[in-house]
Amino acid sequence: xxxxxxxxxxxxxxxxxxxxxxxxxxxxxxxxxxxxxxxxxxxxxxxxxxxxxxxxxxxxxxxxxxxxxxxxxxxxxxxxxxxxxxxxxxxxxxxxxxxxxxxxxxxxxxxxxxxxxxxxxxxxxxx
Numbered sequence: 486x487x488x489x490x491x492x493x494x495x496x497x498x499x500x501x502x503x504x505x506x507x508x509x510x511x512x513x514x515x516x517x518x519x520x521x522x523x524x525x526x527x528x529x530x531x532x533x534x535x536x537x538x539x540x541x542x543x544x545x546x547x548x549x550x551x552x553x554x555x556x557x558x559x560x561x562x563x564x565x566x567x568x569x570x571x572x573x574x575x576x577x578x579x580x581x582x583x584x585x586x587x588x589x590x591x592x593x594x595x596x597x598x599x600x601x602x603x604x605x606x607x608x609x610x611x612x
Contacts, residue, residue, distance in 0.1 A: 493522075503517055503518070505550070506536075506537050514540055521582055528603075530578050530582055530600055533597060541570070548563070549562070559612050562608070565603045568603065
């Protein structure tokens with residue numbers, strides 16, 4: 486899948502994403518996350534063992550909603566699957582995300598990080 490220009494603008498902007506995963510009982514879990522991309526792969530950074538990471542380890546299906554900051558009625562809706570989880574480069578990645586969202590390197594002490602890589606299966610911009 487290739488994101489169009491509008492989707493890339495939302496993905497690369499300082500826009501918060503909401504990651505929906507499935508709990509063990511099938512109920513939804515939604516967490517706000519910083520988001521990034523590498524080509525058409527979505528990247529989310531977290532701490533190993535957090536609920537979202539446990540959920541995607543058990544069930545790789547996810548849904549992401551990204552609200553556009555400049556127009557909160559416009560958002561990008563992505564369905565996909567986690568294709569990889571890696572600690573390689575995760576600290577550099579969280580610093581890059583922190584510079585995007587906070588304008589500085591990651592200021593908190595949770596340095597044990599993991600990148601969750603998601604292959605999108607569908608993406609729609611909704612107004």
